[in-house]
Amino acid sequence: MQLLRRLTPALRWLVLFSVLMLGREGLARAPDASAAQGVATARPLLLSPQEREWIARNPQVIVASVQYPLYLFKDEQGQWTGLSHDILRRLSRMTGLQFVHQESFSTEHLLGLLESGQADMSSTLAVNDERKGFLDFSHAFGGSGWVFVGLAAGEPVQSLEALSGKVLALPARHALEAAIRRDYPQIQLRAVKTYAEARALVESGEADATIENENGTYQFPAGRLTLGASIEGHWVTDHLAVRKGQPQLLSILNKALEAFPPAELRAIRAKWLSGVVPVQPPSPWQRLIQWACWGGVFAGVFGLLSVVWNRRLNRQVECRLKAEEALNDQLAFEQCLINAMPDPVFVRDLEGRLIQCNKSYEEYLSTRFDRVQGKRLTEVDTLPAATGQLLHAEFMAQLGSRKGRFIERQLTFNNGTRCIYQWTVPFYSANGVLRGVLGGWTAPRGPRQQEPR
Missing domain, CATH: 3.40.190.10 (Periplasmic binding protein-like II)
Structure with a gap:
């Protein structure tokens, strides 16, 4: 109710007018209720993962098409129409395949397109022994x-x-x-x-x-x-003819034909083959009313969706801004905390590339983070080459063993050899996935050395 109160009075009148017009049009189309019921009771189309993957790789299917009234022909505007075209359009909605017509001008030429692989299928070919040699035929549909x-x-x-x-x-x-x-x-x-x-x-x-x-x-x-x-x-049985070597396409078409609503198939065939005089086209005034009706529906639905969508977006933006603010606060705190540590600290990923370090690390190695970010010790000159290779190899071995390492040792830096207490431990993500190694060093604790754990 609160949502409706937010709509402008003009929009509410427009929605009401659209509903009334749709109700009137629905009463006028009451005889089609049986066809709609047939569509509603249609079997679902169940495709295998391999068939769905085939559709994703082959979204377009080339249909060799020759004009063959009333099955397939071009209208006054040059657009394909007919019984077969209506069935292909329905199969396209069911499967997601796009059927693209490649026009042929004779049966012989059409068969040549299929034999040469220039087309994938046809919708107007009858079955005979010769064609079975290079074509597969779908289930019959009339x-x-x-x-x-x-x-x-x-x-x-x-x-x-x-x-x-x-x-x-x-x-x-x-x-x-x-x-x-x-x-x-x-x-x-x-x-x-x-x-x-x-x-x-x-x-x-x-x-x-x-x-x-x-x-x-x-x-x-x-x-x-x-x-x-x-x-x-x-x-003459109506089939879809598929060039051999395309079992997935044939299976998809057969499943779609099996799931084709019977009432709708009968309606399509009756539309083209019953010989009933076509219904007279609506008058300009009737078309204007229909356009106004559908325009009102679209405007009303669009207005309702806009209100709902805007409110939803506003809530999402508010939640995201709060989450971003909390995350920025946490990151700022963590960065302040790590920079406040007097000893060098660093974080490296699974390939030994530097992810993060503190100010003490930069000062100790006389470098800046932006110069060494994303690089291995073997790729920078912050340490002698031998020391860089040694430490990088130890990091890689430690990532393989997933054990912490705490050791007092002597390392050669660019400004000389020093005795340090080095510690490195693997670190994991929240879901337990190994992400890299965290480490640092400080002044030695005493004469004893703790072996790696």
Whole structure:
């Protein structure tokens, strides 16, 4: 309630208006409730770690695409659309893959793109034995039949036997071409590039018939061509064809198709294949109302999120400033404490590089911290080379053994040899991870020497 009181009156009215408009639009779309319920009950998409890693390495999948209404074609704006495109868009939302169309202009060219590795998959290919040699096919998600197409003035073709001694026009490497050549050698096959060219040969009388997917027959010129019988024993099953050598991609697509909401799949197929007259586009006034509705929703949500987000950021900033202030106080205290120690003290990391030292260390070795920070004893001239190598080797051995070392010894410095009491101990992080070595030296305590522990 406190959050709502902070909103301006205009924003509250805008939110109320948006809710009312959404409620009105929701009532108008009540018939879609069954589809929404189907989406809600869809099975989750469970991908293996290897499949998720494959998606991360291969975010884009090249789809060899030929225009094949109503499955896949370009609209007036040059954008891909159709049944297959809608399914690919839904699979993209489910998997995170981006399907990029690479346009082809014939079935033969499309197959060539897949064979040469220039494309990863296709969404409009039917299955046959030749294609199984270099393609893997996903689970089916629909299908239709093959039908004969002939001249409207002639007798409709009823069977392949009826075409004995006649010309059958087919796009090169058609899904049925190999089977027809094998089982019906008496048919004269005429290879062309596209289905449109095959229909043109039938219209001109140069071919007696062609074969089409029954879902594409809506585009025939009125009165010029006619449909014959369906080809018995041959059914066009809708698959996604994947170039061999990509088992992860095939598995991802199969899992996504299994998890595809059935109601949504039926809705997509009905949208393109049911033959229902398309709904009339909304009027300019209706579009204006819709835009105002969605604009109000976005503005209201944005306003609410802005208030919540700003309050959250303010709390985080306050907490961070307090934490930084406490940390700075602690660091200042620690630095003051270590500088107040009369004896040299130093801290080195796991590779012997200097992390920190006090003023006594700088004065004893006649140097400054900024000159030796991050360097090993073997890399600076604060000690004779032999002494630097000796101490560095001892530090590395001590890090390996993880034991403290307390010893009275003589060391050669740049200004002469001195007797000192040296101490070095490994130090650890808060979670017990070895981080380096802490040490220093002072005047000798007495004649006895304490061996390393």
